[in-house]
Amino acid sequence: AQSVTQLGSHVSVSEGALVLLRCNYSSSVPPYLFWYVQYPNQGLQLLLKYTTGATLVKGINGFEAEFKKSETSFHLTKPSAHMSDAAEYFCAVRSMDTGRRALTFGSGTRLQVQP
């Protein structure tokens, strides 16, 4: 069964600083990987995804993530944080070795951006 681990339930950065949110997965075959963002009192919005091909994927709002098979990681980064980036971020995985179509989510990381 697949699983997702997000290191750090809370991350605080200064405005303009680098954002790094960590995600490691466990899966017997390379999975599909996703990052979602949840703003207060809202549903989840897809930031970016990796399925196949280029391992560095770019998403909305200046975020990007790199799939590293050797490290089983899919960390989310943004060069310069903005106040509007403050939200909860979830990494998710869909294993491709089963017929399971649902996603398994990590525990989430709350990003705070300090002025």
Place this chain on the structure above:
Amino acid sequence: SAVISQKPSRDICQRGTSLTIQCQVDSQVTMMFWYRQQPGQSLTLIATANQGSEATYESGFVIDKFPISRPNLTFSTLTVSNMSPEDSSIYLCSVRRGGDTGELFFGEGSRLTVL
């Protein structure tokens, strides 16, 4: 993307009562998923609902507690039965569409508080 509408958006319920959450999608989808997000926690899959067949429940969730209907390809309901304060959560409907790219689209969620 997909437009997913959930009703109610929030509700306060009394212990022992039941509440039905509706999920309406703007186009036909094969698979719909119901997730629960307990306060301050990640998303946990309750069940997968396919039109024309019984819902498939995840470990820890049973049909008597969370009956699901899927009468057509654009609509589903989730009932939370005999509620207790532990059922206070956000319940999210999600769908997969547009081929097998894997991502799910989410409604805004239904925030239930059980007193």
